[in-house]
Amino acid sequence: MPIINRIAEFHDDVVAWRRDFHLHPELQYDLPRTSGKVAELLREFGVDEVTPGVGRSGVVGIIRGRGTAGRTVGLRADMDALPIRERTGKPYASTTDGKMHACGHDGHTAMLLGAARYLAETRNFDGTVALIFQPAEEGGAGARTMLEDGLLERFGIEEVYGLHNMPGMPAGTFAIREGAIMASSDKFSIDIEGVGGHAARPHMSVDPVIIAANMIMALQSIVSRNRDPLLPAVLSITSIHAGSTFNVTPREVKLLGTIRALDEDVRRFMQERLCEMVPKLAEGFGGSATIDYEVGYPVVVNHGNETQLAAQVARDVVGDTLVDPQTPPSMGGEDFAFMLNKRPGAFIFLGNGSSSELHTDTYDFNDSIIPAGTSFWVRLIETALPLR
Numbered sequence: 001m002p003i004i005n006r007i008a009e010f011h012d013d014v015v016a017w018r019r020d021f022h023l024h025p026e027l028q029y030d031l032p033r034t035s036g037k038v039a040e041l042l043r044e045f046g047v048d049e050v051t052p053g054v055g056r057s058g059v060v061g062i063i064r065g066r067g068t069a070g071r072t073v074g075l076r077a078d079m080d081a082l083p084i085r086e087r088t089g090k091p092y093a094s095t096t097d098g099k100m101h102a103c104g105h106d107g108h109t110a111m112l113l114g115a116a117r118y119l120a121e122t123r124n125f126d127g128t129v130a131l132i133f134q135p136a137e138e139g140g141a142g143a144r145t146m147l148e149d150g151l152l153e154r155f156g157i158e159e160v161y162g163l164h165n166m167p168g169m170p171a172g173t174f175a176i177r178e179g180a181i182m183a184s185s186d187k188f189s190i191d192i193e194g195v196g197g198h199a200a201r202p203h204m205s206v207d208p209v210i211i212a213a214n215m216i217m218a219l220q221s222i223v224s225r226n227r228d229p230l231l232p233a234v235l236s237i238t239s240i241h242a243g244s245t246f247n248v249t250p251r252e253v254k255l256l257g258t259i260r261a262l263d264e265d266v267r268r269f270m271q272e273r274l275c276e277m278v279p280k281l282a283e284g285f286g287g288s289a290t291i292d293y294e295v296g297y298p299v300v301v302n303h304g305n306e307t308q309l310a311a312q313v314a315r316d317v318v319g320d321t322l323v324d325p326q327t328p329p330s331m332g333g334e335d336f337a338f339m340l341n342k343r344p345g346a347f348i349f350l351g352n353g354s355s356s357e358l359h360t361d362t363y364d365f366n367d368s369i370i371p372a373g374t375s376f377w378v379r380l381i382e383t384a385l386p387l388r
C-alpha cells in the first residue's frame with residue numbers, strides 16, 4: 001500500500017499550509033496565528049470536535065470513525081518555531097525577523113492537518129482519533145502542560161504516536177526502534193566564586209578561571225570514568241562567562257551545560273555525580289561553587305507493540321527497504337517523552353533528505369516527504385482501529 005491517492009490529490013494544499021506556517025513562525029506558547037489556523041482548518045474539514053486552549057495554546061481535534069466501538073488513539077504534532085534568523089533565501093522564508101521554523105514543526109503540523117482532512121472525509125476506522133497540536137516543544141514542555149490540562153482524560157486517549165523529520169536520512173524513509181529512541185535532556189548552571197584581584201599578584205587571589213578550567217576537564221571524567229561505558233551519556237559545558245579585561249582576576253565564573261542519557265538511572269547518576277563534584281572541586285582550589293540543576297525532558301521510550309505497529313504501517317506506506325526498525329537512538333531531546341510515560345505509543349523519524357541540520361538557519365522542511373508522513377498517519381489509524 002503506497003502513498004494514498006486522495007492524499008496525493010491534495011498535496012498542493014498541504015504544501016501551501018506548510019509554507020504559510022513557515023512564513024509566520026511563532027514561539028513557545030505564543031501561537032495565536034498558528035493555533036487559530038489549525039482550529040479553523042479542522043472545522044473546515046468537518047472534524048467532530050475542535051477544542052482550542054488545551055495546555056494554554058494547544059488544539060485538539062476529535063474525529064469519530066464509522067464504527068465507534070474502538071479505542072481512542074492520539075496523533076501528535078508540534079506547532080512552535082525557534083528564535084533563529086532565517087537564511088534559507090526561500091520565497092516562503094520567515095517574515096518575522098529572528099523567528100524561524102528551523103525544526104520542521106511547520107511540516108509536522110501540515111502533515112497532521114492533511115491526515116485530519118482525509119480521516120474526516122473517509123472515516124474508515126472503528127474508534128476515535130484525537131489530533132493533538134502541541135505548543136512549546138522547544139524547551140517549554142508543552143506536552144507536559146497539555147497533560148496537566150487533562151489532555152488524556154478529557155479526550156479519553158489510550159495510545160499516542162508522534163513523528164519527527166530527520167535531516168540526513170533519505171527523504172521519505174522511516175526509522176524507529178523499540179525502547180529508548182531519544183535522550184533525556186537536563187540543563188544546569190554552575191556559579192564558581194573565588195577572590196578577585198590584580199592579575200599580576202595571583203597569590204593574593206583565588207582564581208575562579210583556573211577552577212572553571214579544571215572543573216570543565218574534571219567533569220568529563222564522570223562520562224569517561226564513572227559511567228558504565230555501555231550506557232550512553234553526554235555531559236557538555238556549553239557556555240563560560242568570566243572576567244572583562246586582561247589584568248584583573250575576576251571574582252566569579254558562570255558555566256552552563258546539559259546532560260543527556262538514554263536511561264533514567266544513568267540520568268540520575270550523572271546528576272548526582274555532577275552535583276557532588278562541583279562544590280568539592282571548587283573547594284579543592286580554595287573557592288566555592290553552587291550548582292542549579294534543572295530536570296528537563298525524560299528519555300523518549302517507545303513501547304514494544306506500538307513500535308511494531310508503527311514500523312509495519314511505515315512498511316505498508318513506503319515499502320520494506322525504506323524502513324529501519326532498529327535505528328540507533330538520538331541523543332537529542334523531545335518532550336513527547338512525557339506522553340509516552342503516560343500512555344503506550346511510539347515516536348518515529350521520517351527522513352528529510354540531505355537538508356541542513358535541525359536548528360540551523362539554513363534548514364528547510366522537505367515538502368516532498370509530506371505524502372509519506374500524511375499517509376503514515378492515516379494508515380496508522382486504519383490499521384490500529386480496523387473496521388470489522
Ligand SMILES: [Zn+2]
Nearest residue numbers: 103138358359
Ligand atoms: Zn527542535
Ligand SMILES: [Zn+2]
Nearest residue numbers: 103105137164
Ligand atoms: Zn522538533
